[in-house]
Amino acid sequence: MTRTDEELVARSIDGDTDSFNQLVLRWERPIYALAYRVIGREEEARDVVQETFLRAFRGIKNFRGQAKFSSWVYRIALNLCRDWIRRERRAPIQATPEGIDLVELAAEQGPVESIETLVARHDLSKIVEQAMALLPDEQRTAIILKEYHGMTFQEIADLQGCPLSTVKTRLYQGLTVLRRHLQAQGRFDSASTLP
Amino acid sequence: MTNSFRCDDKSLLVSYLYGEVSAADRAAVESHVATCAACADELASLGAVRADLARWEPPAADLGFQIVKAAPRPASPAWWRPPVWAPLALAAGLLLAVGAALANVEVQAANGGVTIRAGWSHPPLTAPGAVAVAEPAPAHEAVAVKTGITDAEMQKAMAALETRLRAEIGTSAQRSASPAAVPVSLQGSSVDRGDMLQQVRNLVDESERRQQRELALRLAQVVQDVENQRRTDLVKIEQNFGQIESLTSQEAAHQRAITNYLVRASQRQ
Numbered sequence: 492m493t494r495t496d497e498e499l500v501a502r503s504i505d506g507d508t509d510s511f512n513q514l515v516l517r518w519e520r521p522i523y524a525l526a527y528r529v530i531g532r533e534e535e536a537r538d539v540v541q542e543t544f545l546r547a548f549r550g551i552k553n554f555r556g557q558a559k560f561s562s563w564v565y566r567i568a569l570n571l572c573r574d575w576i577r578r579e580r581r582a583p584i585q586a587t588p589e590g591i592d593l594v595e596l597a598a599e600q601g602p603v604e605s606i607e608t609l610v611a612r613h614d615l616s617k618i619v620e621q622a623m624a625l626l627p628d629e630q631r632t633a634i635i636l637k638e639y640h641g642m643t644f645q646e647i648a649d650l651q652g653c654p655l656s657t658v659k660t661r662l663y664q665g666l667t668v669l670r671r672h673l674q675a676q677g678r679f680d681s682a683s684t685l686p
Numbered sequence: 687m688t689n690s691f692r693c694d695d696k697s698l699l700v701s702y703l704y705g706e707v708s709a710a711d712r713a714a715v716e717s718h719v720a721t722c723a724a725c726a727d728e729l730a731s732l733g734a735v736r737a738d739l740a741r742w743e744p745p746a747a748d749l750g751f752q753i754v755k756a757a758p759r760p761a762s763p764a765w766w767r768p769p770v771w772a773p774l775a776l777a778a779g780l781l782l783a784v785g786a787a788l789a790n791v792e793v794q795a796a797n798g799g800v801t802i803r804a805g806w807s808h809p810p811l812t813a814p815g816a817v818a819v820a821e822p823a824p825a826h827e828a829v830a831v832k833t834g835i836t837d838a839e840m841q842k843a844m845a846a847l848e849t850r851l852r853a854e855i856g857t858s859a860q861r862s863a864s865p866a867a868v869p870v871s872l873q874g875s876s877v878d879r880g881d882m883l884q885q886v887r888n889l890v891d892e893s894e895r896r897q898q899r900e901l902a903l904r905l906a907q908v909v910q911d912v913e914n915q916r917r918t919d920l921v922k923i924e925q926n927f928g929q930i931e932s933l934t935s936q937e938a939a940h941q942r943a944i945t946n947y948l949v950r951a952s953q954r955q
Contacts, residue, residue: 508753508754508755511753512752512753515751515752515753516750519749519750519751520749523744523747523749524744527744527745527747528742528744533744533745533747536744536747537747537749540749540751541751544751544753545753548753615738615741616741616742616743618738619738619739619741619742620742623742634739637704638736638739638740643706644701644704644706656697659696659697659700659701660696660697662700662704663696663697663699663700666700666703666732666735666736667732669735669738669739670731670732670734670735673734673735673738674731678734678738
């Protein structure tokens with residue numbers, strides 16, 4: 492029988508570690524995806540996931556159910572990502588994504604093409620990742636929460652601690668920057684033009 | 687709720703894009719887009735961006751985190767709790783046992799005394815005339831430690847023999863003063879002297895043989911030790927080569943990562 496998050500949370504509060512581990516199993520992949528897309532590094536994203544659930548476990552007795560469990564752990568994870576970005580003091584995923592060896596690519600392709608071009612041609616996923624890296628943290632996070640986690644404008648506003656209208660503005664501005672970047676990379680057909 | 691849509695109303699455009707819009711607003715946007723090419727184009731391109739965003743997948747990760755509670759350590763019963771000095775005593779006993787095993791210690795209690803032997807030499811063979819050497823030690827020498835090759839023991843035996851010979855000679859000299867006793871005494875003395883010389887020769891020969899055996903044994907042991915050491919060194923050298931290869935690979939990867947980082951940093955600037 493599959494228990495709801497609320498039931499598992501209630502059991503966890505009573506000290507049932509297995510129930511909490513079921514919550515971990517249910518939510519670790521979405522949290523990992525969130526952390527990876529926000530900070531752009533696999534190892535650090537795994538660390539964020541681990542730390543998120545450790546903090547959730549330690550604080551589960553104080554969780555009163557005023558929000559969904561998922562929203563709560565999302566908030567913890569986002570705070571950890573924000574801390575990581577501040578600590579690094581550099582634009583996250585500004586660099587080429589992990590797994591691409593620029594030296595090898597350059598050696599294979601020769602010196603004619605630029606490094607940017609080589610990386611951009613790697614695959615679409617990497618192009619999108621690069622484009623997302625250009626966005627300010629707030630815009631990128633809003634788009635990630637909307638596109639990949641299906642949150643409503645209001646849920647994003649609650650998580651980001653801003654008015655609903657700000658969320659829409661962030662989404663629009665972020666999508667517009669992405670559109671420009673992706674078009675510059677040769678994405679979309681000729682019908683779609685810059686305004 | 688609005689019944690019309692303006693081109694600069696990006697908030698409503700985003701709401702329409704994500705489907706979080708009322709039916710009336712949706713109708714207003716669709717009505718406007720049908721007549722405004724710029725808004726239609728923008729809406730289409732933003733939709734295309736969303737389609738591309740859907741292609742971005744994070745790399746597969748091995749997660750499987752589990753919260754594990756540490757099991758409480760069982761408390762030892764009071765009668766079982768070892769004293770503070772127990773580990774030290776245990777270590778000392780172990781050290782003694784290992785040392786005794788290595789030294790081949792042999793303890794014998796006989797003739798009212800205790801003899802402790804250490805070392806790997808064979809016990810000396812009892813020669814016919816070696817009674818004096820094998821005699822029980824005096825009470826104040828009840829505990830004797832014999833180790834290895836017995837040069838000192840040999841000297842002691844020779845000294846005992848010398849003492850005994852001097853005693854014999856002294857006895858025979860005294861007996862020579864009595865004429866009735868001369869033939870017997872002289873005869874006995876000459877026989878004893880020959881026996882004694884033979885005994886000494888036997889002792890010396892036996893000692894030489896024992897030393898040769900000991901030497902051969904030691905040489906064999908040294909050869910074996912050298913061979914063992916050689917094999918151990920070969921294994922260590924192979925392991926070190928493996929580590930060096932691994933470190934070299936890591937260093938190369940590190941250098942590559944640094945190069946990548948520098949390229950990226952230069953890109954940013």
